[in-house]
Amino acid sequence: MDMSKVFKSSLGIKYPTFRDYPLHSGEKWLEGKNNDDGAEGLWRIHDNLYDLNGFIEIHPGGRDWIELTKGTDITEAFEVHHLTDNAETLLPKFFIKKATSPRSFPFTFHEKDFYKTLKRRIIGKLETLPKHLAIKSHIMTDALFASYVGLFLLAVYFKSFVLGIGAGLCLGLVTVAAHNYFHQKDNFRRFYFDFSLMSSKEWRISHVLSHHMYTNTISDMEIAAVEPFLQYLPGEKNLLVRYGSWLYSPAIYAFLFFGFFVKTLLQNYLKSKVTAWPTLLPFTIPVLAWLLTGQPVMFCFGMFLWIVIMGSIHFGIVGLNAAHHHPDIFHDGDATRPKSEMDWGLFQLDAVMDRKDITGSHFLVLTNFGDHALHHLFPTIDHGYLEHLYPVFLETCAEFQADWRLVSQLDLIKGQFKQLAKVLPNRNVPK
Known part of the structure; x- marks a missing residue:
C-alpha cells in the first residue's frame, strides 16, 4: 500500500x-x-x-x-x-x-534553547549521583534473565504451561530491560534482547536512530513498521483499520517477536546469505532444556513457542501503550510549533506522555519503558538515574514553559485506541 x-x-x-x-x-x-x-x-x-x-x-x-x-x-x-x-x-x-x-x-x-540548557544541567546533576544506581539496573536485568531461564527449565521439566506463562512474562520484562542497554556503548546485556527472537542490532536502527530521533513522524520506523494494520498517523483510514484494529491488535502483539525474527532472517539472507550469531541465541534455551530435562525435543520447542508468545504479548501491550499514542500527543500531520520554536527537546515533549503508575519505581521504569520523556531526551543514561533527574528537568520545563504531561496507564491504553481511529489531524498548536 x-x-x-x-x-x-x-x-x-x-x-x-x-x-x-x-x-x-x-x-x-x-x-x-x-x-x-x-x-x-x-x-x-x-x-x-x-x-x-x-x-x-x-x-x-x-x-x-x-x-x-x-x-x-x-x-x-x-x-x-x-x-x-x-x-x-x-x-x-x-x-x-x-x-x-x-x-x-x-x-x-541552539545553545540557549530548552534542550541544550537542560542537557548542561543534567550533565552537572549526573556528576553528583552514585554509581550504584546503574548497578541496581544490572542486577535486576541479570535476575530477570536468570528467572526466564530457570522458569523455562521448570516449565519443561514439569510440563507446565502455567510455569511457561511465568517464563514468558520474565522474557517480556527482560526484553524491555535490555532495551536500556542497546542504547548504550557496547556491552553484553544488550544481547539479552536477542533472546526474544528480535535483533538488538536492528533495533539500534529502528528504535534508537529512527524512533528516538524522529518520534511519531513519517521518518519513525516504529510507526511505519506496523502499517497498514495499525495506522497511528492522522489521515484517510478505512473502518477496518480504524476500529477492527481494536480487535486484531492482540494477535499482532502475540506474534511481534516471530514477525521480527522472520524479518531478521530475510534481511540477513538478502544481504549476505549468512545468519548473524545473535540470531541463534534464543534457541540455546530450548536446547539447554532438552539436554537437562530429557524431555522430547519437540516438546521443548513447543514450550519455547508458547513462552515466546506470552513474552511477545507482554512486550506488545507495554510497548504500544507506553507513551506515544494518544489524540493529545503529536503525530505527524498534526499542527506543529512555529519553525522558530522547533527545539528538538520541546518536540520530544510534544510526542510523549508519562505514566504516573510507573514513575517512581526503579523496577517498573526499567521493565515498562518508564520515565519516558527523560529517557527520550537522554537515551544513553541508565534508567536507574532518571528519577533523580526530575528536579532539574521540571525546573527547566517551568523556565521554558514546556509542558510535561503525566497521565495514568489506563489513559494511554484508551488513548492508543482513540489514536488508531483518529482521521482528522489535531489543529491545536503545541505549547
Missing part, C-alpha cells in the same frame, strides 16, 4: 525513500536516508560533512553507531548521545566540507 498518498508530514519532512518497502528493515531505512540526507557518502552533522571512516574502530561507544550511519545525517543522534564535549572537540579533525543541501529535518539545537 502506498502510504505516501495517505500520510503527509506537517513538519515539512520529505516522504522518506523506501518508507513503504515491504520488509521495513533498518538497512533499507538507512539506505533511504543515504538518498535523502545530502550527506554525500559521508557523515552529516548540522550543515557540515565529516569523514569518520578512521574513527569507526576507536569510537568509544562501539563501531555500530559510526559504521551503520555512513552516508546519513546524524545531527540528532550526535547531539543526544554525547554527554561530554569530547566528541564536539574531536569533530574539526574530520571536517571535509559544508553540505550543499538543507537538512531534511527542522529540529534545532
